[in-house]
Amino acid sequence: NAGVTQTPKFRVLKTGQSMTLLCAQDMNHEYMYWYRQDPGMGLRLIHYSVGEGTTAKGEVPDGYNVSRLKKQNFLLGLESAAPSQTSVYFCASSYEGYGTDTQYFGPGTRLTVL
Amino acid sequence: RKEVEQDPGPFNVPEGATVAFNCTYSNSASQSFFWYRQDCRKEPKLLMSVYSSGNEDGRFTAQLNRASQYISLLIRDSKLSDSATYLCVVKNRGNYQLIWGAGTKLIIKP
Numbered sequence: 419n420a421g422v423t424q425t426p427k428f429r430v431l432k433t434g435q436s437m438t439l440l441c442a443q444d445m446n447h448e449y450m451y452w453y454r455q456d457p458g459m460g461l462r463l464i465h466y467s468v469g470e471g472t473t474a475k476g477e478v479p480d481g482y483n484v485s486r487l488k489k490q491n492f493l494l495g496l497e498s499a500a501p502s503q504t505s506v507y508f509c510a511s512s513y514e515g516y517g518t519d520t521q522y523f524g525p526g527t528r529l530t531v532l
Numbered sequence: 533r534k535e536v537e538q539d540p541g542p543f544n545v546p547e548g549a550t551v552a553f554n555c556t557y558s559n560s561a562s563q564s565f566f567w568y569r570q571d572c573r574k575e576p577k578l579l580m581s582v583y584s585s586g587n588e589d590g591r592f593t594a595q596l597n598r599a600s601q602y603i604s605l606l607i608r609d610s611k612l613s614d615s616a617t618y619l620c621v622v623k624n625r626g627n628y629q630l631i632w633g634a635g636t637k638l639i640i641k642p
Binding site: 458521524 | 578631
């Protein structure tokens with residue numbers, strides 16, 4: 419049982435390049451989330467999904483797109499990377515989104531945009 | 533004003549001491565409360581949920597004060613392995629989203 423995995427772990431992009439971050443979970447969770455974490459700030463939600471085939475915007479969705487074609491996978495895309503997108507990206511999943519349900523996190527992707 | 537505020541620290545504490553952190557939240561509709569722990573360059577992990585009556589898990593005690601809109605975390609008999617950043621998290625009623633504080637860094641010294 420691997421939990422939540424993310425690929426890649428590190429990436430350096432040039433401004434304007436595109437890339438896709440992959441998140442996979444093997445816990446049969448319905449809900450999945452993409453966050454970014456910047457120094458001195460709390461985690462901020464980019465997009466989330468409440469089930470296969472669904473996506474919704476979070477707090478900071480601009481410049482990102484997502485897809486959830488399979489229940490176990492949640493992809494985050496950057497179409498034209500900007501230096502402001504330099505950050506650590508975490509994927510998380512939960513069984514349900516209500517109440518005190520726990521979110522489980524992947525190990526993160528460290529992205530630098532030059 | 534941030535919706536969830538924490539003292540960033542760092543708190544430098546000798547091993548064996550008791551340390552407490554507070555976290556304030558601004559939205560009175562906040563319904564669920566959590567403490568997560570994040571080790572350096574690692575992912576956040578749930579430490580404990582915070583219940584209205586307060587709750588304890590070994591050396592860790594969490595309290596909620598709805599009237600003053602703050603939650604607290606108390607760590608007794610601190611260990612070197614407690615060194616980490618502690619993240620205060622709230623969830624508002626009717627919303628899937630977690631609202632994260634920026635974290636309080638704790639350093640336990642031998």
